[in-house]
Amino acid sequence: MSEYLSKIKSPADVKLLSLAELERLAEEIRERLIQGVAKTGGHIGPNLGVVELTIAMHYVFDTPKDNFVFDVSHQSYVHKLLTGREDRFDTIRQPGGLNGFMLRTESDHDSFGAGHAGTALSAALGMAVARDMAGGDEHVIALAGDAAFTNGISFEALNNVAAQTKRLIIVLNDNEWSIDKNVGAIAEYFHKIATNPTYVNLHDRAVGLIGKFGGRAATHIARKAEEAAKGVIGRGMIFEEFGLNYYGPVDGHNLPLLIETFKFLKSQNKPVVLHALTQKGRGFQPAIEKQKKFHGLGPYDPETGETKPTGQKTYSEIFAESLTKLANTNDKVVAITAAMPNGTALDLFRPHHPKRYFDVGIAEEHAVLFAAGMATKGFRPFCAIYSTFLQRAFDQVVHDVALQRLPVVFCMDRGGLSGDDGPTHHGLFDISYLRGVPNLIHMDPKDEDELQDMMFTALEYDGPSAIRYPRGTGPGVPLKLQPAAIQIGKAEVLKDGRDLSGHVEVAIFALGNMVAEGEKLAKALESEGHTVALINGRFAKPIDAACVGAFARKAGVLVTMEDHVLAGGYGSAVLESLNEQSIEVPVVRVGWPDEFIEHGKPDELRARYGVTAGAALERVRPLLPKPVSA
Ligand SMILES: Cc1ncc(C[n+]2csc(CCOP(=O)(O)OP(=O)(O)O)c2C)c(N)n1
Numbered sequence: 001m002s003e004y005l006s007k008i009k010s011p012a013d014v015k016l017l018s019l020a021e022l023e024r025l026a027e028e029i030r031e032r033l034i035q036g037v038a039k040t041g042g043h044i045g046p047n048l049g050v051v052e053l054t055i056a057m058h059y060v061f062d063t064p065k066d067n068f069v070f071d072v073s074h075q076s077y078v079h080k081l082l083t084g085r086e087d088r089f090d091t092i093r094q095p096g097g098l099n100g101f102m103l104r105t106e107s108d109h110d111s112f113g114a115g116h117a118g119t120a121l122s123a124a125l126g127m128a129v130a131r132d133m134a135g136g137d138e139h140v141i142a143l144a145g146d147a148a149f150t151n152g153i154s155f156e157a158l159n160n161v162a163a164q165t166k167r168l169i170i171v172l173n174d175n176e177w178s179i180d181k182n183v184g185a186i187a188e189y190f191h192k193i194a195t196n197p198t199y200v201n202l203h204d205r206a207v208g209l210i211g212k213f214g215g216r217a218a219t220h221i222a223r224k225a226e227e228a229a230k231g232v233i234g235r236g237m238i239f240e241e242f243g244l245n246y247y248g249p250v251d252g253h254n255l256p257l258l259i260e261t262f263k264f265l266k267s268q269n270k271p272v273v274l275h276a277l278t279q280k281g282r283g284f285q286p287a288i289e290k291q292k293k294f295h296g297l298g299p300y301d302p303e304t305g306e307t308k309p310t311g312q313k314t315y316s317e318i319f320a321e322s323l324t325k326l327a328n329t330n331d332k333v334v335a336i337t338a339a340m341p342n343g344t345a346l347d348l349f350r351p352h353h354p355k356r357y358f359d360v361g362i363a364e365e366h367a368v369l370f371a372a373g374m375a376t377k378g379f380r381p382f383c384a385i386y387s388t389f390l391q392r393a394f395d396q397v398v399h400d401v402a403l404q405r406l407p408v409v410f411c412m413d414r415g416g417l418s419g420d421d422g423p424t425h426h427g428l429f430d431i432s433y434l435r436g437v438p439n440l441i442h443m444d445p446k447d448e449d450e451l452q453d454m455m456f457t458a459l460e461y462d463g464p465s466a467i468r469y470p471r472g473t474g475p476g477v478p479l480k481l482q483p484a485a486i487q488i489g490k491a492e493v494l495k496d497g498r499d500l501s502g503h504v505e506v507a508i509f510a511l512g513n514m515v516a517e518g519e520k521l522a523k524a525l526e527s528e529g530h531t532v533a534l535i536n537g538r539f540a541k542p543i544d545a546a547c548v549g550a551f552a553r554k555a556g557v558l559v560t561m562e563d564h565v566l567a568g569g570y571g572s573a574v575l576e577s578l579n580e581q582s583i584e585v586p587v588v589r590v591g592w593p594d595e596f597i598e599h600g601k602p603d604e605l606r607a608r609y610g611v612t613a614g615a616a617l618e619r620v621r622p623l624l625p626k627p628v629s630a
Pocket residue numbers: 046049071072074075115116117118144145146147148149173175177178179280295338339340362363364389392
């Protein structure tokens with residue numbers, strides 16, 4: 001049992017501790033994080049990096065009256081431990097347990113939910129201005145990582161801050177890492193500040209002075225650090241140019257310094273940025289040595305950091321392998337990621353074609369526009385952006401790629417349920433938001449080999465295309481040596497089942513990873529004496545209208561199955577096709593309902609929401625005539 005952490009029921013308890021006790025609390029929190037996340041999986045690296053920052057923030061400020069807004073909020077585990085959720089910490093990212101991100105419905109201390117990067121500064125500014133208008137005196141503090149500043153929205157907010165409020169505190173948590181190493185000029189800029197000898201000297205002096213004179217010195221040091229930093233980079237500090245006072249860089253693990261600095265910043269009547277230097281994974285050697293791996297991962301050995309090897313290749317790895325093959329024979333193929341080389345597996349492509357690999361930072365809108373620009377020069381960009389993150393670049397897909405019929409390929413990993421990350425990361429909307437876009441084709445493979453074929457098909461297509469595929473592994477179908485093109489808009493009849501008159505009792509149209517559920521449903525119906533057809537839809541756009549018509553005209557029931565919301569999804573496309581062909585037939589659509597799906601294990605969630613063969617069988621059975629007993 002921890003001596004201090006177990007007694008923290010709210011931030012008020014943090015304020016009662018002495019500096020020495022706060023240091024002990026930090027040690028206990030690190031131990032709790034390492035041991036707890038080892039079981040649950042999660043974002044251990046980012047959270048180990050913000051232990052002192054979060055303690056100091058809760059020591060100086062008063063949530064929920066004061067508002068903390070974390071960018072992405074994957075680094076909010078320490079905040080959760082200090083705000084009355086320590087006893088439930090072992091449920092984090094587990095079914096029915098704490099969410100892995102901040103969630104307004106989970107706690108009053110969670111001022112703003114997140115999961116996608118770049119939101120904190122804008123949301124915090126909105127809260128600050130609302131406070132000013134209401135005559136409030138609460139503090140608003142945004143904590144954002146260095147990579148959050150590679151996101152355009154962060155700069156849209158910075159452009160507005162000074163004109164709109166005098167009181168906003170921004171903490172730049174600079175560990176020089178995104179998921180991979182942080183990229184771009186802003187990363188370079190922060191690095192220059194952090195490694196300047198003046199700062200290093202100041203830091204050493206700060207530690208000495210604090211020890212000697214206590215807080216007053218810290219304030220002095222904070223100001224000296226600011227002058228030094230400005231001396232290094234000149235008055236033209238990027239934040240100063242936006243009208244904010246810049247302080248730092250300060251050691252983001254030095255609790256006394258942080259506490260004194262926050263007390264100083266609290267009194268400022270001007271928007272301020274505190275540049276804190278932290279170490280991602282601090283206190284856990286495996287996470288320090290492998291910061292990319294320990295950004296976010298499944299369960300691991302808390303002693304060694306070892307994780308269970310994943311035997312079968314994931315769809316992401318198949319994607320990277322297939323793209324490498326295409327790039328080997330076509331020198332116009334280029335790969336673009338928005339700060340997700342690891343998750344998309346493009347870090348497997350990069351060594352083969354380093355000059356044709358681009359990580360643009362957390363900047364999906366820019367990534368799509370960048371791809372569009374390259375496409376105008378004859379290149380064939382493959383934009384690897386998770387389905388959920390591509391939502392950020394919808395206008396660029398429509399206005400800049402599809403309208404100009406540019407041949408950009410959107411490879412949407414995590415298409416479908418994402419699992420432990422929950423509603424901010426499930427890729428359940430991409431068919432709906434892309435199906436209405438002219439010129440664009442939308443594909444969803446039933447297995448790994450078909451993913452390879454679809455990528456080849458996309459390369460051959462003279463316009464924009466989107467391919468969605470799920471997180472994790474598929475059925476394990478080996479890849480052909482050479483991919484084969486698929487006829488655009490052509491579905492694949494896996495099981496015909498029609499009798500000589502063309503009649504079939506049930507026609508199942510399944511898409512992507514739901515083809516496997518379709519096979520289970522077909523087997524179950526046949527075992528109950530019904531005739532069944534099973535079609536692999538392949539395309540959500542264009543729909544294979546001829547195939548839909550051929551089966552639907554003489555089917556007793558039509559079933560559609562998709563790992564996507566029903567509203568505007570594949571089943572909707574089939575319904576529209578039936579309407580256009582004036583075909584009336586009962587249709588059972590299997591997919592996600594019109595609500596945000598919580599985090600959890602995919603199989604459990606599918607069972608709970610009826611996105612399974614079993615649930616489909618229960619809905620289809622009453623629509624069928626009693627089979628003639630054999
Ligand atoms: C719009 C969007 N794109 C990509 C991601 C994936 N992502 C989650 S955290 C992260 C890196 C964040 O780096 P930083 O802000 O520096 O925080 P740190 O993890 O270093 O604490 C990325 C790319 C996301 N959450 N949102």
